[in-house]
Amino acid sequence: MSVIGKTTSAEFAREVPTMSDVRKNPSFRRTSDSELREVEAQLNVSTGVLNGLEFYTTNEICTGCGRKKGLPDVIDTAINDANHSPAELLYALLGNEKNLGRPQHIRCKACGTLSSGYSEYIGSNYACGTIEF
Numbered sequence: 153m154s155v156i157g158k159t160t161s162a163e164f165a166r167e168v169p170t171m172s173d174v175r176k177n178p179s180f181r182r183t184s185d186s187e188l189r190e191v192e193a194q195l196n197v198s199t200g201v202l203n204g205l206e207f208y209t210t211n212e213i214c215t216g217c218g219r220k221k222g223l224p225d226v227i228d229t230a231i232n233d234a235n236h237s238p239a240e241l242l243y244a245l246l247g248n249e250k251n252l253g254r255p256q257h258i259r260c261k262a263c264g265t266l267s268s269g270y271s272e273y274i275g276s277n278y279a280c281g282t283i284e285f
């Protein structure tokens with residue numbers, strides 16, 4: 153990924169695979185409804201605000217506890233390790249800007265183990281990682 157931060161729609165489209173490609177890629181899984189409820193609680197918004205959000209994270213199992221990691225871990229890491237506010241993160245997920253982030257090590261929300269590798273995640277407005285398809 154050559155552009156980091158706020159991008160134009162054209163740059164975003166060039167750097168990030170289309171949702172239909174992401175859906176077909178077995179390396180990614182869609183954030184579940186129960187994970188969306190967890191993220192709503194993390195971001196201090198009402199239940200259902202994120203209904204229908206299509207967001208994908210790489211399939212990743214925590215090496216510390218064996219748990220399946222996902223968007224709640226990304227959000228937890230962004231708040232606690234990178235000092236992002238819930239409002240910023242909500243805007244990244246639902247706002248009308250297209251943003252690209254650097255690859256991140258994601259901390260397991262349950263046991264605190266930091267991944268040694270980089271996680272990738274893709275939403276319609278925000279994506280992060282090397283994202284090679």
Ligand SMILES: [Zn+2]
Pocket residue numbers: 214215216217218219260261262263264265
């Ligand atoms: Zn863990």
